[in-house]
Amino acid sequence: MGAAIAAHLANAGLRVRLLDIPAKDAPAGDKAARNKIAAAGLEGARKAKPAAFFSPRFDTLVTVGNLEDDLASAVAASDVVIEAIIENLAIKQALYARIDEMGGRAVITSNTSGLRIAELMQGRTADFRGRFCITHFFNPPRYLKLVEIVAGPDTRPDTIARAEALCGGLLGKGLVRAKDTPNFIANRIGTFAMMRTLN
Numbered sequence: 001m002g003a004a005i006a007a008h009l010a011n012a013g014l015r016v017r018l019l020d021i022p023a024k025d026a027p028a029g030d031k032a033a034r035n036k037i038a039a040a041g042l043e044g045a046r047k048a049k050p051a052a053f054f055s056p057r058f059d060t061l062v063t064v065g066n067l068e069d070d071l072a073s074a075v076a077a078s079d080v081v082i083e084a085i086i087e088n089l090a091i092k093q094a095l096y097a098r099i100d101e102m103g104g105r106a107v108i109t110s111n112t113s114g115l116r117i118a119e120l121m122q123g124r125t126a127d128f129r130g131r132f133c134i135t136h137f138f139n140p141p142r143y144l145k146l147v148e149i150v151a152g153p154d155t156r157p158d159t160i161a162r163a164e165a166l167c168g169g170l171l172g173k174g175l176v177r178a179k180d181t182p183n184f185i186a187n188r189i190g191t192f193a194m195m196r197t198l199n
Contacts, residue, residue: 005082135166
């Protein structure tokens with residue numbers, strides 16, 4: 001999902017840094033080997049059907065890195081950081097703790113499909129909480145119009161404005177403001193509809 005979101009941001013002409021965990025078997029000095037998981041994600045986006053990129057020329061706007069070697073420089077240089085890792089609260093919180101220590105001015109968003117901000121923000125500074133919101137893209141991001149935007153009690157209005165300008169203005173998404181309840185709107189409705197169908 002992270003690579004697909006990166007591709008769609010590149011479709012809008014944005015320069016994107018796609019980070020993933022470093023390959024476990026890669027030697028410390030071998031950058032290409034350490035970045036091979038992110039590179040595989042980008043390659044998957046290049047080969048995706050339906051196509052994740054408008055045109056192959058847009059993939060040049062995406063560069064790859066890893067979360068050990070490149071996180072600090074990526075956070076420092078970015079206007080927006082979109083986290084799209086596994087739906088595991090502890091792993092997300094550990095990443096946020098690292099980003100929180102780095103400071104900066106970037107809006108931090110999560111592509112979580114249902115973890116609450118109240119849980120995600122445990123232990124974070126007031127500044128980080130103010131710069132954080134949820135931007136839940138639907139898969140595949142290039143084709144599905146909806147993005148759920150979720151603010152926490154400490155999310156600043158300018159954070160939401162910047163997230164909505166990116167997702168709604170630049171990417172042309174249909175924005176839905178959701179409350180910070182488990183699974184937000186779409187998954188709650190979707191689960192109900194699926195259970196109703198099975199019944």
